Amino acid sequence: MNSYLESLRREIEQTTGAVGAGALAHAPNGKWSAAQILEHLFLTYKNTTKGLAKCLEQGAPSASRPTVRDRVATALVTGIGYLPNGRVAPGRVMPRGIAPEEVRREIATALEKLGESLDACERRFGSRTKILNHPFLGPLTANEWRKFHLVHGRHHVRQIRERLRSSEPG
Numbered sequence: 001m002n003s004y005l006e007s008l009r010r011e012i013e014q015t016t017g018a019v020g021a022g023a024l025a026h027a028p029n030g031k032w033s034a035a036q037i038l039e040h041l042f043l044t045y046k047n048t049t050k051g052l053a054k055c056l057e058q059g060a061p062s063a064s065r066p067t068v069r070d071r072v073a074t075a076l077v078t079g080i081g082y083l084p085n086g087r088v089a090p091g092r093v094m095p096r097g098i099a100p101e102e103v104r105r106e107i108a109t110a111l112e113k114l115g116e117s118l119d120a121c122e123r124r125f126g127s128r129t130k131i132l133n134h135p136f137l138g139p140l141t142a143n144e145w146r147k148f149h150l151v152h153g154r155h156h157v158r159q160i161r162e163r164l165r166s167s168e169p170g
Contacts, residue, residue, distance in 0.1 A: 036095035063139030070138025
């Protein structure tokens with residue numbers, strides 16, 4: 001697995017590996033619980049993999065031509081690692097109530113499949129080819145997708161740690 005995704009897998013495991021269901025379920029008012037954040041990450045990996053599979057099946061990338069806005073957004077996230085707060089997640093990656101134990105069990109596999117799909121697209125279409133559009137960043141190359149998932153994942157791992165700290169007794 002690519003070092004970005006492997007690093008992310010380790011961070012998620014270290015953060016959630018020994019945490020009980022009660023702590024994962026704790027949510028501050030109006031915010032997602034650690035379990036919901038983990039599910040959101042899981043769904044982003046599965047949905048990106050699904051989009052990449054369509055590109056491979058069709059034998060061509062589905063990415064559009066990047067706009068100036070896309071290039072700036074991509075540079076902020078994948079270049080300097082800045083992920084702005086306050087975005088509402090697209091519906092397809094909103095938590096649906098998948099059991100936390102299932103998500104925790106399957107997330108490493110989902111990340112591995114994502115890595116394999118990105119590798120396959122990179123081999124087939126080239127490392128500089130924009131493969132698939134991200135809903136907010138626009139078209140991304142395989143490596144930009146890897147870096148996006150690392151930056152996005154770390155953003156949410158920090159939130160998970162905050163939730164877990166706030167769920168600890170006094």
